[in-house]
Amino acid sequence: MKSDFKFSNLLGTVYRQGNVIFSDDGTQLISPVGNRVSVFDLINNKSFTFEYEHRKSVACVDLNKQGTLLLSIDEDGRAILVNFKARTVLHHFNFREKVRSVSFSPDGQLFALAVGRFIQIWKTPGASEDRQFAPFVRYRVHAGHFQDVLSLTWSHDSRFLLSTSKDLTSKIWSIDKEEKDLASMTFAGHKDYVMGAFFNDSQEKIYTISKDGALYQWEYTKKPSEENDEEDDEDDEDNMDLSKYSWRITNKNYFYARPATVKCCTFHPQTNLLVVGFSNGEFRLYDMPHFTLIQQLSMGQNAVQTVAVNKTGEWLAFGSMKLGQLLVYEWQSESYILKQQGHFDTMRSLCYSPDGSRIVTASDDGKIKVWDVVSGFCLATFDEHQAAVTGVQFAKKGQVLFSSSLDGTVKAWDLIRFRNFRTFTATDRIQFSCLAVDPSGEVVVAGSQDSFDIHIWNVQTGLLLDTLAGHEGPVSCLAFSQENSVLASASWDKTIRIWNVFGRSQDVEPLEVYSDVLSLTIRHDGKEVAVSTLSGQITIFDIQQGKQIGNIDGRKDILAGRHLDDRFTAKNSERGKNFTAIHYSFDGQAILAAGDNNSICLYDVANEVLLKRFIVSKNMALDGTLEFLNSSKMTEAGTLDLIDRDGENSDFEDREDNALPGSRRGGDLSSRRVKQEIRVTSIQFSPTANAFAAGSTEGLLVYTTDDSVVFDPFDLDFDITPDAVNEALGNREYLEALVMAFRLNETYLINKVYETVPIKDISLVTASTPVMYINRLLKFIGSYAMDSQHIEFNLMWIKWTLAAHGKYIMSHKHEFGSSLRAVQKFLARIAKEVVTASKDNYYSYLFLTSTDGAEDGDEQEIEVDQNSSDEQEFKVLENDEDSDADMDEEDDDDGEWVGFEEKINKLPVELKVDEDDDDDDEQLLD
Template structure:
């Protein structure tokens, strides 16, 4: 079991706050998610989240036009400069006050940011320059506004900058000091905050939009009329209002606005969730749609003007809309409330999450997108379980029902209930999918239902307290249950007798997990221990003390240090690895622990989050903020906000769920609610406050030599290949792990040698061979050649692969993806060829010549006969050459084509009888 897991992706959260941006090519969307940044590739249908973290939630991000540098700033003004392509952090910087907007210039040489009422111009770090100690160099600071700057916008030539502010004005600035006096203009006249100001594509017009829905169009005109032939007097020219328009959005206010200068399309988002598209300067309404009832907090348009992106932080919604075709490219939303349970599908390709909002969401691990959402539950969903084949999902809820979901048709096909209305808090499903069990805090019994009939078949009595946890073995019908009576019971569901002896523990059991082979059960207790019991002998065999391994952070209201805190020194979720040798554990704290079970040692500890906006992430509090009444961060300053909607407090006390409702706690607490290992053994998922964290083993190592020797060189591989030592050259290429070398050897092996080479391939290289074929075949044109390789490897090593599925899961998934891609292409090509053949055979004269006179028809028929005779000669020659050169699959196809052309006239009557169209 490998322990080098690293953070790879964040699911369950697509947008939190701040702005969203498109890349230069318009196919990649960047969105802030908490204190991280997620990237969505809208063409390849993939997503990833940067590994680096900010100290607090990200407030604004910007990507330079070259697509190489990403700059993200958090709520306190701390910035991180990232190499976007290499995904590496280059520099940390502190702007020392909150940043409201951040924009790179179109030429990428400078960037501007708005800090309070000031505008700062900075030079973008350049690789061509000499290495310098400070990559950020500030060029200029503009101070002209009297209130907070709301937005910034560059001119297309990167010479001028427009700024809008809460002082009801917009201003224009120049990068050149000589032009500053000419460009210094204040655009006044609005009666509310100016939300945005933009240049037209020719820079002859300026548009300013205010919060109350007013759009002013400004032009550079003169007071005096200029006659023809006279030189204009520039002293009489100034920016003046040319036209005024109003949105008339009733009670809604303008929240966000953006402008695409190339197509003159203005996109406006309102506080009621509505967004509109206008064409300026004519002010023509193109479209008017709504993404919900919550305010739109982010609006972006890509460089081509085809795709629009919208973000709403209230519900965590992210939307990409193609306005010309009126279709959605991306439509995602995370859970509204805390995540309670996480489950992997048996093939490891999907993650299912359940939440307090009563929804169940299925996420694709590769793309990171939500595939489907189930909303049938009327209360919080507390448990999830898969059947062994992965086509059936079970869920338990506090609404008193257990539901079975069909993941092929995406519907609820069974609903299980008890004799009385009780709330189910735990769930376990037999791997065969025959029975499903659930426990409740209201009853001391375990309810067992038959999935086929939907009837309650048995009630397991024996516990003397509420049932807290259930877990099924993956290999046999062994069910383990725990209760508040401090006992563990092992049930044989399909046995004749249900009399079981309890296993005593000395503290309340918080989590339980059965080893995949069904021989051992692990439990996490309230005193911070993880205990292991042998199921067959009924005795404790091992124990791990986890209290010293847990990072218990300090809350803002704590009067004691984290070292003396006993609040969360325990695990609330545990899970076995595929081989039963490792255990992952997490709880209401900031740590995820990976243990080696035989030795009882901690292999690795993962920090869940470094976001200081959450409670429990800091070990020590800032002493300058501590007073006799508590921390200064506990003071609610929302009443000092300038906007009415920001002053209204809709939050509820007790947001950490389970705290003292008399204290007003509105800051979320960092915790891990559920942990699950992937069946493919290369990843595990953690349901946390920030979302679903995916930790995986990095398999993208460029140089990973295996059994390397001094005699193994690229030259030795080529020499072995020239001497027809195919197996030896292939093994040496895999040892060097050079992709170009593996491709060369792979394509040089003759078809008649493939079976022999596959049979002699060492078993340690089979997984790497299958993974290489799956990845290489997607881009390769040799379809039949690759299929022969797949068949030969599976035929030679199929028995070993079947008995070691967990080792070949990722490799087989790559091959399966290739086969699915080929199958789709072959079916479409086959149908196209079939209809083309029908069309060609229908134009042989049986349905009429289609010519106006007989002479044209005779000429055409003569040309056709000549072509047919020439084709026969060409095909015969080509087929003989191909057979000599060893080409695959073409000789048979050409042999089948020849009789069609030669016997077409002979079979004409038969075709008419068969009804050819």
């Protein structure tokens, strides 16, 4: 069992706060997600999250025009400089004050910060000749505003800088001292905060936008007293008297959006496109300078927090903080390029699809979301549940998903048509808190904390088959074995019961546990069951012998921080010193454990030792991440962080408080008076065994192992070299070359040998391949085939490998679990697209083949052959000479072909669109 897992991606959270930006080529969108930064590739449909973490949530980010340096700054002013392309951290720096905006100059030489009421200009770190000892060197500080600066905008030539502030003014600053007199102007006249100021394309006009919806246009013109002076008309441009010119308001426009206010705005100079976002979720597009309304749309009822435009002006990005929404809108075609939203409330449960390509999460907000692991995007959202969803589970084939909820229902979801097709209920209205699905997909069971029984339903009919009675307390956990359909249940009565659902007798002997069971997991082969208890122990039982065979003490391994309201240190606290979620690995050699704390522990089952511990988050804004609290903030009444200071905010909407005291959950009462706690609610290994996912407060964390960079030779000696592999290929010794490539474990060599083997020799090579290399071969095919265009070639390798070594693979399932699921992932993801394309073009094929080769007097016909009374098949009469399909064609007097429409109506049943939902459901379950 490998333990070198590393953070890979963050799903379930697409935007939290701050600003979103486009890369210079306009294909990537950068979004802050808590104390991390995510990047969405809009062209290749992929996303990734940087591995580094801030100490607080990210407040603002910016990327230089060259696309090499990313600067992210958190709420406390701590900045991290990152090499965007290499994804490595270059430097940490502390600006020691809250930063509201950061912006790189277009030439990339400087970057400006809005720090309080000051504007700081810094030199961009680089590898130039004048290297400094300190990466960050301050170039200049501008002071002139009397309140906090809100936004910064550079001119296209990087000579001037526009700033807006809460003091109702905007100012223009010169970067060069020589041009200080040319650009020293205060734009006053607004009656509310100035949210943004922008240059037009020629830099002869400036637009300023205030919070109350006023848009002023400024131009550098003559003073009113000098406009009628005739001498000025004769002056040359070189001798122009600048003392007679000044910036003046030439036009005023208003949005008229009351009571909504402007929350964000941006301007694209090349296309004169102005985009404004309002506090009611509405955004508008205007054509400047004529102030023509182009579009007016809404992304919800919550405020639009940030807006960005890509370089070409075609795509607009919007972010809403309250619901965590992020969308990319193409305004010319009025279509969405990206439309994502995370869970509004805490993730309650998660599960992997059988092929490991998707993750399904359930939340307290009553929604179920399906996430694609590769792209990181949400594929579908189910919101039919009326209360919190407590559990989700896949059927074995991965086409049906089951969910349990506190609304008293268990639902079955069709992941092909993305709809609910079964709803299971009990005789009494009870809340289901746990769920398990039989591997065959025939029955689904659920338990509740309202009763002591386990309910069993038939998936085909939807009827309640039986209730398993025996527990003397509420049922808290359920789990099915994937091999022998053994059901394990745990209850508040401190017992574990093993049920044979398909057996005649349901009398079982309970396994005694000496503490309350918090979580339960059963090994893949159904021989062992492990439970996590309230005392912080992981107890392992042998199911066949009915006795305890192992115990892991997790209390010493858990990193539980001190909460703000704790009156004692974290070392002496009992809070979070247990695991609320555990899961067996596919081979049964390791157990993952997590709980209401800041650690994820990976244990070796045989030796009962900790293999590795992962830190969930370093975000100090969450409660429970710090082991020691700041003593300077401690008072007699408690810590200063617990004091509600919202009434001191300058904005009215920030002073409003609609939250209940002590509210820790989401919902309409969004803001919390206490910090959100760090915790992991669910955890699960991927079926491919190379990754695991954890549903936490920060989102859905995905950890993977990366073997691509590690040189790991296998049974290597001095005679095996890349030259020897190439020599064997030249001599057509394909099996020897393949074995030597696997022993070197060099991907490019394996790829070269794999593609060089002739098709006629694949069966011979696979049949002669030693058994010890079969697992490596299948794993390579599974990963290589995902990006390969040789569909049939890969399928032939898989076919002959399984045909030659199928018996050995079936007898050693635990060794081939990861490689077989990689192959299954290829078959489900790639080959299915080929079949779909073939079905979609079936009628086009009929049309083309029916008209191909039709000459004067030639007749072709499609014959319908009745092979059975229930089903019809098309048989195309083949010509012996050219093997082309001869279709019989009916001609009228004018020579028109009129028989095709009648023959289309004779299509077989399986090729027509089936409108009977019940029949579809039966076929899906079969």
